[in-house]
Each structure stands twice: as structure tokens, then as C-alpha cells.
Amino acid sequence: MKPIRGFSFFTTARDAIATVGERNRSRRGWLKTAAAALALGIFGAAHTAHAAPLDELKLDYAYYSPESLVIKRNGWLEQEFAADHTQVKWVLSLGSNRALEYLNSGAIDIGSTAGLAAVLGKANGNPIRAVYIYSRPEWTALVVRKDSPIKTVADLKGKKIAATKGTDPFLFTLRALHTAGLSRDDVEIVNLQHPDGRTALANGQVDAWAGLDPHMAAAQIDDGARLLYRNVDFNTWGFLNAREDFIRDHQDALARVLMVYEKARVWIAAHPDDTARIVAEESKVSLPVAKLQLSRNDFSQPQPGARQIAALKAAAPILVDEQLVKSGTDLNAIIDALVDAKVAQPVIATASNGTK
Structure with a gap:
């Protein structure tokens, strides 16, 4: 700080x-x-x-x-x-x-x-x-499991992403997809509240999650989750x-x-x-x-x-x-x-x- x-x-x-x-x-x-x-x-x-x-x-x-x-x-x-x-x-x-x-x-x-x-x-x-x-x-980034084969935003095409609609992580996800030439239609966004998104990622129900702190920090420290895409300028x-x-x-x-x-x-x-x-x-x-x-x-x-x-x-x-x-x-x-x-x-x- x-x-x-x-x-x-x-x-x-x-x-x-x-x-x-x-x-x-x-x-x-x-x-x-x-x-x-x-x-x-x-x-x-x-x-x-x-x-x-x-x-x-x-x-x-x-x-x-x-x-x-x-x-x-x-x-x-x-x-x-x-x-x-x-x-x-x-x-x-x-x-x-x-x-x-x-x-x-x-x-x-x-x-x-x-x-x-x-x-x-x-x-x-x-x-x-x-x-x-x-x-x-x-406070937000795109998160994947520590053993995920996904390495880039482009790899998310056709994948499931947990995100809470109407929140910064959801809008962050859309902007991140655009950096790889993708849109919302190229993925399946699963509308879950932030803590439920973390659980869905850990259980393998989704391929990625639009994280939000402190849940994102907990996923990193407690679950070994990996931040796939970060961009502080996309955090409003x-x-x-x-x-x-x-x-x-x-x-x-x-x-x-x-x-x-x-x-x-x-x-x-x-x-x-x-x-x-x-x-x-x-x-x-x-x-x-x-x-x-x-x-x-x-x-x-x-x-x-x-x-x-x-x-x-x-x-x-x-x-x-x-x-x-x-x-x-x-x-x-x-x-x-x-x-x-x-x-x-x-x-x-x-x-x-x-x-x-």
C-alpha cells in the first residue's frame, strides 16, 4: 500500500x-x-x-x-x-x-x-x-487452476468462464476477450456470484473464473490458482x-x-x-x-x-x-x-x- x-x-x-x-x-x-x-x-x-x-x-x-x-x-x-x-x-x-x-x-x-x-x-x-x-x-483478473492447460486468453475460446454479471470482473472478462479477438459469443459465461465462481473453478465445473478479491487472493494462496490474465488498467x-x-x-x-x-x-x-x-x-x-x-x-x-x-x-x-x-x-x-x-x-x- x-x-x-x-x-x-x-x-x-x-x-x-x-x-x-x-x-x-x-x-x-x-x-x-x-x-x-x-x-x-x-x-x-x-x-x-x-x-x-x-x-x-x-x-x-x-x-x-x-x-x-x-x-x-x-x-x-x-x-x-x-x-x-x-x-x-x-x-x-x-x-x-x-x-x-x-x-x-x-x-x-x-x-x-x-x-x-x-x-x-x-x-x-x-x-x-x-x-x-x-x-x-x-481486484480482478482471469483465474485458472494451477494444472490448467490454458495459457493465453485466446485459449479460452469455447471454454466456460464463471463471472458475476454486472460487476467489474464480468466487464473485465469482456475486455480481456477483446484483446484476443474474442467476444462473449466465443465463450460460455456462467453467471455465479464471486465466491461460487471460485468454488466452481476449484471443482472443475468451469475452465476459468473472473476473480474478485479477497476470493481471488484466497484461490491463489489456498488453492494454488494461477492468474491467466492481468491488466490493472481494466480494473476500474x-x-x-x-x-x-x-x-x-x-x-x-x-x-x-x-x-x-x-x-x-x-x-x-x-x-x-x-x-x-x-x-x-x-x-x-x-x-x-x-x-x-x-x-x-x-x-x-x-x-x-x-x-x-x-x-x-x-x-x-x-x-x-x-x-x-x-x-x-x-x-x-x-x-x-x-x-x-x-x-x-x-x-x-x-x-x-x-x-x-
Whole structure:
């Protein structure tokens, strides 16, 4: 993992505190006034002043999002919202497809997905915006058994590949096939959730698997599985998405959630061994597996913006080529509408100012 410069999470600039006309010397007071100031800066005073009270905060945790596991384990969101009597409801997402389903149905307000999967969801009407980057991972590759005769992507023609539709590994698979002049019609894709894909590969029910960490790391260490094809540029960013109605109605709460994510991001850099232990215990994998997973994540770039937009626009043609979106869909416009740089920017800037 790349080191991240630490900062005092609960320190904010005096002018931000003055903006909301309040100065509270307790730790919770500082955090709440900071979040209110951030909400004022992002959304405007009128909206913040009339924000609806939040009775329940619904968000996901995922084995592919170490921040979510750290936050959940330490109870940081429960602590943050305790004085407001807001109940925190955690929902396990086993893949981007599940997180997007939960977001679309309103089962969660905030969910973690891969970037290209979020584009696909947005293009199909999911009312979300990507407001934060929880990691820049290499979390997927094409995996084969250690004794497999398959040596190249071209060798996959006519073979069975396990992949979870609507997720980064599924889209990674399609892009990988294209590098060898193959398409989805040249293989048989077996739609299985990520852990089931690993089991199917180990049992010989499929020839290859579009892996996802930590399951992929476990397959390597525990099963001796081999990574057939890797391409970090085909791994899209880890997006924290929020429903548009939640962004509109609960700006203060969203700012506070992102501040807690910032706390977790910096804590992970400062406590790699503790993070690995939490990931191992929550994901029910061995410590070496958790460490391998974490070694493939870069937590240093939390701000969504132009870099993610450019990467997604470069990747988006696969959605058209494979007819995963309606004909005529303007994916560039979808991506521009999805990636929202405004929400996280003041949160990250406020946190960074605490280091100066």
C-alpha cells in the first residue's frame, strides 16, 4: 500500500466553524459543525437548514471495500450518529451487482461498487452519483487452476468462464476477450456470484473464473490458482455511490459519512497489520490472503474527478460493443452525470488542512 500522509481527523479551519455560527469544543461538536459547514459549501444554506431528519442510515459493507470493514468493525458511524438517534443499518454486498440492486430499490442509501459497473447501472436508470473513491484496486483478473492447460486468453475460446454479471470482473472478462479477438459469443459465461465462481473453478465445473478479491487472493494462496490474465488498467476504480434523493435530502449526513470514510482511509495507511486482521476476520480468509488483497489496493486517491471520468470513457465502449446498454445511449453524458466531484472535495480539503 502507498503511504498516506496522516492528519488530525477532527480538526477543521476556524472559518468553516464560523460559517455555521457555532463553536463546540467537544469532539462531536467539532465534527458536526464541520459537516454542516461542508454541506453549506456544497449545497447551499437553504437546503441544509431544511434538511429532513435522518432516522436510519442504510449503507453497505463489502469484502472488496476495506474501509467499509474497518468502519463497521470500529463502530465509527454508530458513534458519529448516536447523538442524533440515527440507526445505522449495514447490508452486505457480495458484488457490485448486489450493491446496485440495493441502491436502485432504496434498500441502501450509500453503496460501494466498481466504477464501470456504476456506469452500467446509471445507464440503465439507477438514480446514483459517485461521490467518493474508496480505493484504486487491482481486484480482478482471469483465474485458472494451477494444472490448467490454458495459457493465453485466446485459449479460452469455447471454454466456460464463471463471472458475476454486472460487476467489474464480468466487464473485465469482456475486455480481456477483446484483446484476443474474442467476444462473449466465443465463450460460455456462467453467471455465479464471486465466491461460487471460485468454488466452481476449484471443482472443475468451469475452465476459468473472473476473480474478485479477497476470493481471488484466497484461490491463489489456498488453492494454488494461477492468474491467466492481468491488466490493472481494466480494473476500474472503487466508487462509493449515493442515491440522488439521499444527496438532495441529507447533505449533512452524507458529508459526515464521507468524513468517517476519510478517517478510515488514513487509519488503514497507519495500521496495515490491524487492517489486514480486520479484513481477514470479516471476510473469513487467512491473514496472508488479506495482506495479498490489501497489497493490490491504492488508498491515496479519494477524490473523484477528471481521471476517473477519462478512465471510464475509455472503458465504456465495451458496454456498447456487448449490447449491455440501449442503442443510442450517450455514455459520455452518463459518466459526466455519474461522477460528482463536488461532494467529497470539501471533506478531503478540510481533512488535509488538519495536517498543515
